[in-house]
Amino acid sequence: MLKVCPCCCTAHDAESGFHANRSTADGRSYYCKNCTANRRARPWFDPTNVFQSCRVCGDVKSLHDFDRHGSTYLGVTARCTVCRMRAQAEQIRLRLSAFDEIESQVEAWLHDADRD
Ligand SMILES: [Zn+2]
Ligand SMILES: [Zn+2]
Secondary structure (H helix, E strand, O other), X not given: OEEEOOOOOOEXXXXXXXXXXXOOOXXXXXXXXXXXXHHHHOOOOOHHHOEEEOOOOXXXXXXXXXEEOOOOOOOEEEEEHHHHHHHHHHHHHHHHHHHHHHHHHHHHHHHHHHHO
């Protein structure tokens, strides 16, 4: 059986030209093996021309403004770099304030100990 790949518009044998894919109606992947490999290598991929909206701030930014992440579709994280850095800074601030709290607690205990 021949199947036409929508990417290269070429008919290939469905069995040998396409990867098996259980989620499609015919059990073969949407794009032919060649195109699947090409899309994986992403020769067309220019991060400055691809945009996505950040899941945190909602701003639409080019992929340059996101951290790289291998396992996602676009190869970047859903959260932009600015939001990631902001979250990291916030975490450090929380950690430091927790540390301050512990320190003042210790100081209070030492004071108490002095009084005894
Ligand atoms: Zn193809
Ligand atoms: Zn963001």
